[in-house]
Amino acid sequence: MLLSRLNDGPEIFFTLQGEGVSAGMPAVFVRSSLCNLHCQWCDTDHTWNFEGTPWKHEKDADPGYRKHKKSEVTIETPTTEIVRLVAMHPCRRVVLTGGEPLLQQEAWLEVITGLREIDPAYQFEVETNGTRKPTPEFRAAVNQFNVSPKLANSGMDAKLRLVPETLAGFVADPKAWFKFVAVEDADMDEILTFSREFSVPPERILVMPEGRTSTDLDRHAPAVAARCLLHGWRFCDRLHVRLWGDKRGV
Numbered sequence: 001m002l003l004s005r006l007n008d009g010p011e012i013f014f015t016l017q018g019e020g021v022s023a024g025m026p027a028v029f030v031r032s033s034l035c036n037l038h039c040q041w042c043d044t045d046h047t048w049n050f051e052g053t054p055w056k057h058e059k060d061a062d063p064g065y066r067k068h069k070k071s072e073v074t075i076e077t078p079t080t081e082i083v084r085l086v087a088m089h090p091c092r093r094v095v096l097t098g099g100e101p102l103l104q105q106e107a108w109l110e111v112i113t114g115l116r117e118i119d120p121a122y123q124f125e126v127e128t129n130g131t132r133k134p135t136p137e138f139r140a141a142v143n144q145f146n147v148s149p150k151l152a153n154s155g156m157d158a159k160l161r162l163v164p165e166t167l168a169g170f171v172a173d174p175k176a177w178f179k180f181v182a183v184e185d186a187d188m189d190e191i192l193t194f195s196r197e198f199s200v201p202p203e204r205i206l207v208m209p210e211g212r213t214s215t216d217l218d219r220h221a222p223a224v225a226a227r228c229l230l231h232g233w234r235f236c237d238r239l240h241v242r243l244w245g246d247k248r249g250v
């Protein structure tokens with residue numbers, strides 16, 4: 001399957017889950033390449049902002065920023081090799097992320113099956129933007145979906161970032177949690193509208209302050225905390241940003 005490349009190999013790393021209901025738990029992350037969206041602030045733009053694509057990114061303003069050469073930021077990796085690399089770590093929690101991991105469900109199923117043959121105790125979380133429907137087999141194999149629907153601040157058209165039928169499927173699935181990044185009150189108004197439109201109970205909504213540094217997280221946290229108290233949402237920090245900053249492979 002097509003994974004994101006980090007240095008000479010696929011982007012597979014052992015760290016603490018930094019976001020969501022499993023925040024703080026050790027986990028092996030596997031980052032797939034490719035995304036069906038192209039959010040303007042995406043922090044994993046190396047999974048989709050390839051040379052020759054028309055997408056705009058916030059970092060375009062940075063004079064040193066260039067679109068990525070696909071061959072330099074991706075690596076085709078056999079699923080048996082992914083199984084081998086993940087199993088080297090002393091950890092039975094695996095996070096499938098991207099990009100958008102649901103674009104490669106069949107290959108992920110081979111990875112999941114291979115790892116559970118080694119140890120049935122393996123647990124799998126999926127980080128998804130919530131626009132692609134899991135197949136019944138994939139849904140059954142995964143333990144937890146961290147669904148992160150995108151807001152207007154992503155720059156994406158609402159028709160692309162909110163797919164009602166797919167979202168309804170996640171709302172109906174007790175394995176799914178809904179996770180948002182918020183900066184200002186307008187973002188939180190939008191989360192409230194979303195929760196009403198798609199009937200998501202507040203206990204399944206997590207809101208994180210936006211930030212690529214602890215200082216930014218601290219600046220945005222009070223407004224997020226206030227709205228969590230008001231609406232019954234769970235406040236969620238971004239632990240990896242606090243511990244390691246805006247780095248890859250952590």
Ligand SMILES: Nc1nc2[nH]cc(C(=O)O)c2c(=O)[nH]1
Pocket residue numbers: 015016017018019029097098127240250
């Ligand atoms: N530590 C850590 N936690 C994370 N939770 C979600 C991540 C992601 O990029 O999907 C992520 C990540 O990249 N690192």
Ligand code: SF4
Pocket residue numbers: 035036037038039041042043044045047048098099100129150
């Ligand atoms: S959905 Fe996620 S990975 Fe895809 S562009 Fe948006 S933030 Fe990046």
Ligand SMILES: [Mg+2]
Pocket residue numbers: 043044
């Ligand atoms: Mg990340």
